[in-house]
Structure formats: C-alpha cells, structure tokens
Amino acid sequence: MGLSEPRVRAVLDEIAAEQARVDAVEQPKLLEEVRARTTPWTPEELVAACGSGYYAAPAAIGRLLYATVRAMRPTTVIEFGTAYGFSTIHIAAALRDNGFGRVITTELHGGKAEAAWRNIQRAGVSDHVGMLVGEASRTLTTVPGPVDLLYLDGWVDFYLDVLRTVEPKLRPGALVHADDTLKFADGARAYLDHVRDPANGYVSTAIADGQGLELSSYVGAP
Numbered sequence: 001m002g003l004s005e006p007r008v009r010a011v012l013d014e015i016a017a018e019q020a021r022v023d024a025v026e027q028p029k030l031l032e033e034v035r036a037r038t039t040p041w042t043p044e045e046l047v048a049a050c051g052s053g054y055y056a057a058p059a060a061i062g063r064l065l066y067a068t069v070r071a072m073r074p075t076t077v078i079e080f081g082t083a084y085g086f087s088t089i090h091i092a093a094a095l096r097d098n099g100f101g102r103v104i105t106t107e108l109h110g111g112k113a114e115a116a117w118r119n120i121q122r123a124g125v126s127d128h129v130g131m132l133v134g135e136a137s138r139t140l141t142t143v144p145g146p147v148d149l150l151y152l153d154g155w156v157d158f159y160l161d162v163l164r165t166v167e168p169k170l171r172p173g174a175l176v177h178a179d180d181t182l183k184f185a186d187g188a189r190a191y192l193d194h195v196r197d198p199a200n201g202y203v204s205t206a207i208a209d210g211q212g213l214e215l216s217s218y219v220g221a222p
Contacts, residue, residue: 001093001096002093008093018084019084043108046155061213065151066091069095069098075102076149077095077150078105078143078149079104079153080136080150081155082116082131083112083116084112085115085120088129089120091103096128103130104129104140106132136161137158137164143166143169145168146169147166147170149176152176152177152178153178153179153180155184156180156184157188159188167218176195177213178191178213178216181212184212192204202216202217203216203217204217
C-alpha cells in the first residue's frame, strides 16, 4: 500500500497544504513570542501559543518515520505531539503495511486532537492508533511497555519530562527520535545533555536537517 494509497495520500496532502497556508502567517508570530519570553512556559501556555498553527513535521520527516517503522517493525510506538495527525498517519500507515503494531499519540489541545482523529479515520489507519488527550507526562504513565520507538515532536522544553516518563518502558535498542532540537535549541538543551551522556544509557547523534534531529538508541542504563 505505502504512502501512495489514495486515502492516505489525500489526507497527507490536505494537511501539508493547509500547514503551508496557515504557518506562513502563524509561525513568525510564534517565533517572535518565543524569543521575547523570559520565563519558563507551562504546557497550557504553549498550547495557547501554538493553537492557531499547524506546525506538523516536514514531509521528509514523515517519509523517514514511515521508512523507520517499516524497517524496525515495532509493536509499540509512542508519539508526543499529535497536532493534526500528519506524522501519526505516516507511522500508522507503516504499521498497517507491516501488518501489526500500534502508535499511541498524545495531544494537549482538545480541538487539534479531535481534528487529528478525523484525519486518521479518513486516512483509514485508525485501527493502528490510540489517542490520549492531556499533558503527556501524565497521560503516558498509563501506556504499558515495552516501547520500541519514541517520537518527540511536541514542544522541546518538555522532551526530557516525556522521556523520563517513558524511559522505564523503553526496550533495549529502542529508538528515540527528537525533532526541532536546533530550531529551539535553548529549550532542547536539557534533553540533549541527557541523551548525549553515555551514563544515562543512550547512544545519540545529531543530524543537521535545518530544524535539528537527534536520533538516540536506548542501550540500557549501566
């Protein structure tokens, strides 16, 4: 089936087109607000700040996720930051094509979660998706392990909190994919310090894709 399956392709193209239209206006506003910020964000404040934008992963990241899931053949994938379901659909389409597996995705913005679920259903991949609505470091405590792949594409300031929630459930060899680590470098610093310290049980490398991509394999705490 792949990403060219008509239902999948139609929904992905629709989300990408709307993202290009909306984010051309909304992303500069968000970046200006981020640069002006002098105090830490709360999850609720960030949801409000990002509420009018799409901020989906680039198409190349979507294809990377699809290829990774096809190759890894994971049983359980966790995604932090559903937005409108762009990356979720890429992951779920790969799980469908593998013939098994589930992605558990979590989103704090209720309106985006509802829209994402409609997109996931229209793409025909809902059988491979579970959605949690709420603050991720709380909702993800309910997800059983082992976890094969953790995809981080919410707000970078909270990557470390989410990782620490999921970390006890990561199987040895699990992949952790973190986006936007260069784009929002200040917020990502604590997370990067954690995964780049071998004492924490990771082998990690940065990939310069314009936004920042950190790929880490959990090899197990010493």
